[in-house]
Amino acid sequence: MATVNLCVRPDMKDNNGLLPIYMIFQHRGKRFKHFTGLKIQEQNWDVKKQEVIELNGNTARWNNTLTKQKIQLLNATQQILKEHKDADVQEIKEAFYKDLFKCGSEFFAELATFIEESRQTKKESTVFVYETLIKDLKLFEDADDYLISFHNLNSDFYVQFTGFLEKTLNNTNNTISKKIKALKAFLHYASDKKLMQTADFEGFGTKTIETPKLSLTDAEVERLYTLNLSLNKDLAIIRDIFMFGCVTGLKYSDIIKLKVDDVTEDKLLIINQYTYIKTRIPMNNYARFILKKYMGEKGYCFPFVQNVYANKHLKTLGKMAGIETPIKVSIHKGDKIIEKQKPKYELITTDTARYTYAALSLRAGMRPELLIQVLGQKTINALLEYSYFSSPMNDFEMVDCWNKKFF
Template sequence: MNIRYYIDKPNATNETAIYLFVRNGKKKLKFNTGRKIHPKYWDISEQEPKKGYPSRTKLNVYLTNLKTDVINAIEDLVQKGITTLEEAKDKIATIVAGKDLQETKVDFLQAYDQFLDVYKATRSEATVKKYKTIKNHLESFAAHKRTKLSFETIDAAFQENFVAYLVHQAKLTNNTIARKLKFLKTFLHWATERGYNAKSDYRKFKQKEEKVDIVTLSYDELMSLYNLDLTEKPKLERVRDVFCFGCFTGQRFSDIAALQPEHIKGDKWHLHTQKTKDILSIPLNVFALEILEKYTSKGKKLPAVSNQKTNEYLKELGKLAGIKDLKTHVRYQGAKRIQKTRPKYKFLGTHTARRTFCTISLKKGMLPEIVMKISGHKDYRTFRRYIDLDNNVVDIAMNSAWSK
C-alpha cells in the first residue's frame, strides 16, 4: 500500500487542508487530517512543512505519528486476513478522527503560545509584543482569581471578571481595555478555526470606547520647535529633527527609524510600512527634504533613538520651544473619571507627530482622501482619531464655502 500526504489546493492563496492518501492498486482513499497549511509552506516532494514554517516541528510530529498509526493498523488487518482498502476504510477513519480529537485537546496557554509562534512569522515585533502583553494579563488574572484558564470558561462571566480585573488591579483605562479585548478576540478566533475552542461567546465581547482628546501641535508651535536653536544641545537637536520629520511626513516612528538613504528617490520616500506591510510613495515637502539633506548628505540615516528616550526628550524640547499652553486630558477607568491638566509639552510623544501632520494638513486645505493616502490610513473612522480640528477652523471653512 502507498500512504502519503498531499494538500487539497496547491495553488490556493490561503490555508488549505492536508489530506492522508492511501492507495492499494487502483483503489484509493483520502482522509482529511483536520490540519491546514498555506501552500507556500508545504514541501510537495517531501510531503511535509518546509523549514521556516512556525509550527513545523509540532505539525511534523502529528503527521508522522498519524502515518505510523495507520501503517501499524493496516499491518494488523492484513495479518487478520483483511486485504482490501474498503474493509480497512472504517479503521483508518477512526484512527484519523481519534488522532485529531486527541490533538485538539490543547491547553489554553499552550494554544496561546502556538498562536504567538504563528504570528511572529507575519506580524511586526511591536504587534507580537501587544499579544504577549495580553497573555501576561491573562496569567495574572488567573492567579488573582486562583483559577485555571480554559476555553470552556471563556464566556460572558469571564469577560465581566476580566474587565473588572483590568480596571481595578491592572489600572487600565476603558479605551485600553477595549483594544485588549479586540486582541483577545483575534486569538480566540484563531483557536476556534483550529478546533481548540468550541465556544462562540467571545464574539459578543465588547467594551465601550470613550472619545478622548488628542494632542497635536499647531503650525506655529511646530515651526517654533523646528527653528529652535539647539547648536549647544546636539542630542536634543537630533531628536527634534526626527520628530519634526514625522510631523512633515505623517509616518509612524518605527518606519522613520528604519528609513535608509536608498529609500529616497528624488523628492519621494518609497516606504514599505512595518506595521501594515503597505507600500507607500510619500511626497517630501521642503521641510522634510531639508532635514534629510542635513544627514543623508553626509551618508548618514536619520538619527532616531529609542521610542522611550525620544518621548523623554520631547518633553524637554517642548518646554524649550515654549509649548506651554495648558491642556486637559480626560480618561475613564471604569466609571472613574481621570482628569489631568498640564502644560502641553508634558503630553508630547512620538505619536504626536503623525497626528500633527494630519491635523495641520487638513487645516491647510488638503483633502482628507489625500492626507489619508499619504499617512496610509485605510478608513476614515480610524483616521478621524488622528485629527484635532478646533471650532475656529470649522467656522472659517463654513464661511469660506458659503460666502457671497
C-alpha cells in the same frame, strides 16, 4: 554575581499618578529591566524594603507576586549559568521569560508562541500590548485563584478579568478594551488551530472611547524644530524623526523602516501596510534638510529608536520647547468620567507628528483629496479622524468665511 532589585519608576508615572514596579537584574556589569505588571502610588512603596505597603488589602498578595517573580528570575539565572557559565544577560532574560509564562499551562504556552509569531508580522506597539496582556493574565490567575484554560474562557471569566483590570490594576476603559481586543485576536488564532471547543469569547465586548487627537501649532513646531540639542545626540535624533513626521505625514513605523533606496528624485516611496496603497510623496525643504543629516550610502535613513522609548523622550522635548498649554483630558473608568488638566507636552506621542501634518496642511489650504493621497487613506471619511482634532483650523475657517461677507 547576579543581583535583583525592585523599584518604582517616577519617570514613567501614568495618567492616574501610578508608578510601575520594575525588577532590575544585573550581572557582570550588564542589566535588563522587567516590568512586573503592577503599578502603585508612590506612597505605597517602601524604597528600603523594596515592597508594597498599605494597599487596600492587596499588600500581602502583591508582595507575594513580586517575590514569586524575583525567585523565578533567580532560579532561571542559576539554571542557565549552571548549563552555560558564560551566559550573557540576554540569554538569562530569555530563560526567565520562558519560565515565567509556561507554568505547565497549554494556554500560556500557546499565547507565548502567538506573541513570538506576531513579532514577524505585527507592529511593535501591538506586540507590546500582547506582552502586557500575558503578564496581566498571570497576575489575574495569582490574585483570583482562577486557573485559565481554553475550556473556561466564558462570560464569568470576562466579568472577573475586566473587573480585575479596572479595580486592581486601575486600567481605564480604553486600556481594558485594547487588552480584550488583543485577547480575542489570540483566541481567534487558537480557534483556527482547533484548540478551543467554544466560541464564547466572541461575546467579549469592547468599547473604545474616542479621544481627541493631539496636534501641534505652527509656533510649537517651530520651537521644537529650532531647539538647541547639540549636547544631547539621542534627543536630537528623536526630535528629528518626529519633525520628519510633522513635515511629511508619515507614520513613525514607516519613517523607521524608510531605506535610502526609497528616496528617489526628492520623493519618498511608501507602501501603506494596511491599504497597500503605493504613494510617492514629494519632499519639502524641511524634509530634505532633516533627511540630509542622516542619509548614508545604503541601509536605513534614520537610526532605529523604539516607539516606546521615543514616546517617553518626546515629552521631555516638549517640555524643553515650552509646549505647556493646559489640555483637558477625560479618563473613563467604569461608569465614571475623571477630568484632569495636563500640560500639552505630557500628551505628545509619535502619532502627534502625523496629526500635526494633517492639521497644518489643512490649515495652510491643502485640498482634502490631495491630503488623502499623501496620508495613504482610501476615502474622505478616513480623513475626518484627522480633521476632528484640528479645532483651531475649523474655528479659523468658520469665522473667516463669514468675515468675508458684505451684508
